[in-house]
Amino acid sequence: MGSAKQHDFDYIVIGSGFGGSVSALRLSQKGYRVGVIEKGKEWKTKDFPKTNWNIKKYLWLPAIGCYGYQMLTLFKHVMIVHGSGVGGGSLVYANQLLVPPDEVFESRDWCIENAQETLMPYYETAKIMLGANLSPHVGRADTLLKEVGIEMTGKDTFHKNDVGIFFGEPDKTVPDPYFNGKGPDRTGCTFCGACMIGCPVGAKNTLDKNYLYLAKDSGAEIIPETCVTGVRKVHGGYEVITKPSTGFLKKEKRYKAKGVVFSGGVLGTVKLLNQCKDKGLLPDISDELGNFVRTNSEALIGVKSNDKTTNWNDQIAITSGVHPDDTTHIEIVRYNKGSDALLNLLTIMSGGGGKLPRVVIFLGNIIKHPLRFLRLLWPLGKAASVSILLVMQTDKNHLQLKYRPRWWRFGGKSINSEIPKGFKRSPSFIPVANKTARLLAKKMDGIPLSSFPEVVLNTSTTAHILGGCCMGDSPENGVVSSKGELFNYPGLYVADGSVVSANLGVNPSLTITALSEHIMSQVPEKG
Template identity: 30%
Template sequence: MITNIPGAPSGAEHADVVVVGSGFGGSVAAYRMASAGLSVVVLERGRAYSPGSFPRSPAEMGKAFWDPVAGLYGLFDVWSFDGCDSVVSSGLGGGSLIYANVLLRKDERWFVNEEPLPRGGYENWPVTRADLDPHYDAVEKMIGVTTYPLENPAYSDTPKTRALQDAATELGLDFRLPPLAVSFAPSRDAAPGIGLPLADGPYGSLHGVQRRTCRLCGECNLGCNDGAKNSLDHTYLAAARHHGADLRTLHEVRGIRPRRGGGYAVDYSTHTPGGGPGTITCDRLVLAAGTLGTSFLLLRSRAELPGLSDRLGTRFSGNGDLLTFLLRAKDRTGSRTITGSRGPVITSAIRLADTADGTRETGRGGYIEDGGFPAFVDWLVEGADLRGELGRAARFLVDRLRAMVTGDTNMSAEFADLVGRGELSTSSLPLLGMGRDVPDGVLRLRGGRLDVEWHTETGEEYFDRVRATMGRIADVLGAEYADMPAWISKRIITVHPLGGAPMGRHPGEGVCDAYGEVFDHPGLYIADGAALPGPVGANPSLTIAALADRMCTRMLEKGPPSTRSAKATREVEFHMTMGAGLVGEPPAETRPAPMPAPGERTSLSFTEEMRGFLSLGVDDPRSGDMSARSHGDRFSFELTITIDDVNGFLAEPTHQARAAGWVDSPVCGGRRAVEQGWFNLFAPGMSPDRREMRYRLWFLDDDGEKRTLSGRKDVHHGPATRLWLDTSTLFTRLLEGHVPEGEEDKATVLGAGTLHIRPMDLAATLKSFDTEGPRGMTAVARFGKFFVGELWDVYGPG
């Protein structure tokens, strides 16, 4: 139930969950939380659009843009940045109102780990295809997907689909019909047919307007006036409202901040006559305002959210988006001109293989899809074909230059003036490219406005590959290939901006964890494209929705967030680990709770980074250190140590955990992923007063040769002044092959050296502690008590 809070600012209301935005992440979150019985409020800045209400005439289209300063509250929000432009949506249903219906899964091998980026750093996905597959299934079932019924007589007359298939066959390319969120048949078991009445879904309709099956008008990107598109207002949002969610349109969020006692306060303004500012509080806050909206909101609220990762604003990409045109293309007979004006916007796709696929292909992969012909794209076509009203286009370019000088990056008003009047071109077929471009862009505030520093230079090889393939398709179809005019300066228009608040394994790598929860801010979640650490490659909508579904499962399993902040919790852990809890009894609020009952497993993980030197041809790590320094053979690793069951770990004598991550050294060919790793904490040594911290990491070098890094920290009785030196120094040997446990001394030693953990890295390790399962705080406390107790046994008096 949504309640009023006495004495709160402006009579603030309170809800269990507030969702900002109603796109693929926000709609999924609203439904999942509401169906679990929680009070949910969705704040959407745009308005609702029922079938039949989407703009079509030039006069309507001129007002169909989002720029409140210019008095525009329309569907399209156009942004211009240094290096790219972006078109996103504003309305109840978010991007689903104007996207091209494609719901492809991210390719399994494209969930890359430790993939080097041209300007430094690495692309890491802390989730896998296996993690997402059950959530992909759930989203596809809820939205309703099908492939284009090309063989059905009612839909077979779409020349662009046949043409792309013919070109792919002749060129030996991978052609497919992708899953589409479009209703071609009036019900699941009925035969497809054009313009047939659709029955309401199981949760009714938000709009009370009759929907009809696809009539091949090619206007999906303008909003479907027939209701054939299974957009989120017809699916997830209808279900969310059915379960009690409060869907509020024309409510634009301006800022967020923590709420005393836990949860968050959300400040918003309303774009309605007589509307003004308001505040609502919540226990859990889901940010799903789109990549640009969520990143902008977090950057603008940074002062109110201390402790946000410094990775905020990083990993921006355009998902490899590239729009081009085939002019005067012909079918295989050469007698019929192919256009994009018949069919859904996208019916088919060609997949370009990726180096990560393990095939002979090299380079970053992607997809090329046939394009439909909605009106606003057609006006751009006129420019590509050097026709149209050049004066208006010139004015647009002048306005762009003005924007670069003044910093006004919202170009919707100027774009609205650019489109003006236009007539459909009858001789052009758009091709839409997308794929794994380089996620090295940075979002930041400049003069209070959102700014993006991203260019196509580092992804030039990818874009050249996609353009070359499109050119080959043009040759097969007897067409003239044409880039967008902006490509002259290597600018792109993306409808899939991603990144800005990327997920990661720890705060040094991302803003939120693999479940979308912001590090150090319990109950604050990111559920849109901002959380993606790199491009999806395929159309990203389904992946965003699946990640949101996975996030919601985790949210419901965890229950309401603790009122204690994660930072305060880790401060308690730090003092316990460093021994502050040894003198007397800890305060009641930090005293460990009872142990979990048998069968209640709680896992614990943390990240550790060490660096040093390693010399080839050296057997003894102690001599290898000094020798290696003169040769510059640096060696480092970053590992995430995972204890699957804290109780079992503490009870087992060797205290073994899993290690995953990477090693990095010139002697191994650069950064190499750990294929399998083991870590033992305070395993018994050769005498009662000795303990060992053991590391055994299996990986492949750059020649594909199996290697093992074997390391040991020697913790033995001595003065307390040795504690830091012993626990921060790792004596390592590089071994030939993947060496089993206990056989290290029999293996061929390739080199040796020492690695160290620095004080600043120790602080990052302590900050990275995370748990899954019941009573996580108890698990951390027991781990800390064990750690300190073992050190006391070794270094204590007696």
């Protein structure tokens, strides 16, 4: 029996985010028949909601009939903001394409020889593919953050960021400006600020406009609204077990392939590999699975301005950043007017790090400032007055994601976070973050804000979960090799944020793309 009849595809890619999209394109270009399985929906520019109050179209919560693209996951020690859909996190990310500082690459955890020198060519490729260019403008809040940075350090660390947006001429559609006419037509940015809600004009360089678009043109097949429930080794390759992720009928379907690329993001990949190991489908996966999960040492806090004369939504989601100390990078983040929903996760600022539980400090602040607290409970209009502070650090800290029986599942197993013994946990309180917010609040005539999960549950908050399938030189110290291949399973690869081996201190989309380019470059051409 010929290979074409034995296998539905040469490679199946699970997930269509940054790692999955890179894998789909590069494997297709090497001559392989590629299928991309994505649990989320396929989105067109016209389909996105105008604000995130349209919960049914915004959030991905299939259990209650919400089939959007934004996901929120709460574990014991961390709340994670992430994406779902064809294009993965690119649908909701803030366009940032940054290279981490040099010291990040010096970590031994990378397990790539001369990591910085090896990966830099792939960073450059990723920049070209994702259309990196400097934000042409900064907003009023960005300018004030620059002033705060100078006050804190005595020097100007303010910088514009590379972003994945086609600026062109606002609202004007032109033929593909990136890939010699082989890509889709593009429309210039209107600076509406809806980058994280879904770009309403198509200026955002989401993956369906570059890697995935070209992958489909090279023969890759996208299979949306399909959840992978298992992968098992069979004669001549692997079998991928799936079921629909939307609708009422959940009929199982199986695909066979010579190889599989796991690109479901940290939560998708770590969970699926744990299930495969636990069920005996892939029993020899390294016991290191789920270790060294990183939050990018992040905090998501904010400032609510009382100045109603200033337009705080005057730019794209993120334009720039500052470094208030040697290990911390802070950016202003904004939503478009009317997209207030997630901003209701912010409340009055509370400190931490002392002997008192964080929630006690929070309750004390409510007693001190009852009117301030009550005003913040009003759910509408926050996007016009709130500037989010995204705080990222290169500090060494991490968590574990473990698949264990849970009492609330009556003995059934699920993923949850744990604090590794003998290691520094990912922080739920970052002093420099609170200090920056308080200083910025004075300049914005506002009040500083913390997130509810931080102050009530003492959890970290992150939009950039990393690690869990880290590289190593053997199954004793890693889940995958430096080639991204699962130990003990030739032909199974991991290419997503779960192979990132450090807190980057910057938004990780470019790093995930570059690492995936590096991994796919080592897969041979189809013979």
